[in-house]
Amino acid sequence: MEAVRLTDLAVPEFSSDVTAIFEVMGTMAADLRLDSDQLHAMASEQTGLTDFGPRDYTDRLGVLLAALREVEDVTPAGLLNLHTQLLQMLKNRLLLTDLLARHPEIRDVDLLPPVVIAGLPRTGTTHLHNLLSAGPTFRSLPYWESVEPFPVAAERDHVEPRRERTGQAVWFADEAMPHFKRMHEMTTDHVHEEIQLLANDFSTMFYETIAEVPAWRDHYLACDQTPHYAHLRVQLAALQHLRGGRRWLLKSPQHLEQLPVLADVFPGAAVVVTHRDPVSVVVSMATMVVYSARMHRSPVPVERLGRYWADRIALMLDALVRDRDVLDPSSSLDVRFDEFMADDLGTAEGVYELAGEPVTDEARAALRGYLDNHQRDRHGRIDYRAEDVGLDVDDLRERFAAYTARFL
Template sequence: MKSMSTTSDQNNAAHATLLNNTVLHENDLIKKAKSQFSYHKDVLNTFESYRQCVLHNELITDVGRKFFLTELHNLHTNFKRVLNYAAEHNKFRDQNLPTIGPLIICGVARTGTTLLYNLLACDPNCRAPLFTDMMIDVVPPIARSDSIEQKRRIDILNSPSQETEQLTSNFIQIAACHPYFPNEEDCHILRQAGCFPLFTLISDNEDSDAESWIRNEMNKGYAYDYHETFVRMLNSVDAPKSHWLLKTPYHAFYLDELLRHYPNALLIMTHRSLDEVLPSWCSLASVAANGHFDAMNSISRDRITKRCYQSMDKSIECIMKFRTCQNGGVDQSRKNMFDITYDNVMKNPIGVVHQIYDYFNLQWSNEFEIAMNNWLLENPQGKHSRHKYTLSKFGFNQEDIQARYADYTKVFLSSTFSHNQSSSTN
């Protein structure tokens, strides 16, 4: 049997190796990339600040610490590889994106966006980023038709590691809240540029000012410079016949920046009663944190609830500022915007997609409709277990939430607004 001192020495050595292997640097970022993409320093500083949070938070387990540090290292490595590729192949940055769109789902989290996104991705004429595009060997970019290389990347994704095996039960719980699909949201692109709003959940600073960390996140407009570079890179090898399809709740924080980079964007905004959204979001965040912390004690749980609440406040504030006139009504001059409710998506998902295509004058096809029906048959609600949550678990009550977000509810969830949206597509 090994002595305790030997085991301790081995643990210390393993910890030192981990720290050395996950040190963030720019030694492999070529001079041309540094010159063309000046924001590389901002991204490095952001990732280093996240890294320090991971190192100093004593509640994170050894498995969780290794997971977070490795994740940060991989994101930054992908970022540098893309910048190097873009600097050496800069002609693709001058190539035009499709004249239509992109079609972008930018609603608040937990409002049916994942279901809608996967149905819209069934259109053979559109192109949504694959998870392997964004996370596995990001350069050189490859076409979806390259079956050999696609299989190799999928095999890498599915190959187990010691850390993923230790977190398997946690991943299963996350899948019940938010299933994984081949077409994933483009937050994975933004994360490579250090735009990762809820990473502050791991901060060791209990009293971090809400306005400060949210403002810091919202000042990362350069993340959309990187986002556009990444999409153009994918477009250079596998452009869609019609339009790109994108989706992440992060976009709600950056709607003006989003349109600056994609002026032809067609925006879909999903809405749901926030007394259902908030506990669902807190539940997902809690489940995601479970495998990485010693225990989901009251401090951790309260921090998650607080951060989710703060983030929701800012998200709703950004949406209201972007969407409403001085009199508080919806700005009808925005013709590139289509609103839908969670209830309508769940009741008639293909019908809602049809409304979207009619509104934006996109081409419908029988092949598209058949693919959506097949997807729904293969992915029934509850396939990955049921996501259960309550208001009381996180200290919420319906009256407080309704009062807090009364203006948003009046504008986007009133019966009059829902009727107007239905009428606009008839």
């Protein structure tokens, strides 16, 4: 299948059906504001709850909202998109607080040390995450559960309403971004990152992936993330209480710059760090973020976003070079992309060994079954070019020389 080169990154082009839906979304956004009071009031109205838990997050939310209000050329549909995501995060806080009040024993759950995949996008993390999740050994987070982790009162005995709502959003994203699946497949039940849960405490780099918010980035990087990872741990215990599971399998690029925090909050975690040529990673990551920006703004500042993500990934990899040795060698592993692609089953079995988990016949059959049905590039490929996102390959190679010398 021929690779697709994206030619409408700056001024997105949509089908007539998608344009019509965007217009309806725009009318729905007429009275919405990126305003804390409005968001809190709507969250309480839609859940019937008023206790958001500790309110230490309100200052962080204020910084975030101010940064979002500075984003240029946000479309009316984009405002609805951003507002809806923030509203859901506040609803998640209300629902978690209510769940903990009804089941205080959740706080006493002793989670097993998780298996954590820490790597940049485009380094094989998604494939490894899904492969390991295919077996019965680990508890992972389907996309619908990451978006709506805790049910409202009327839906406590059923997950389908949450799945259906997420499915509708996934369907529209596929229509509006028809080539996104070539970069990163997303389905309702697709295994997803816990960075979505970190967002419920309003301190994470997640927000950088949905909007251009340098002020938020600076605030996030200046703050100790330990309490927010601790909040993540509580959410994982709550999800285990609701839907079971024995040992969590986690994955997020954010962990690369938070390894000391990760090791402190999740002692004994088995950590897999993935690596790939950073030039390829930066170009494809920047392209993916630029392409997805069409969901909330037009025109899209392609070159500025490209530079932003080259700088951002440099910060992350510098942190990795600095902090990699905080991880216990007996419970951490470096995986290079080319080696993983050459032997993905062997790599998965190596992670099982690292975690001290047996590869049972059932687990091996599940791993093989996943590989048989998930061939690489089955949705097609993107023709990634540095110049399409305002980047220079030689400059990138020089910038990432220290990382490359150590890990590749």
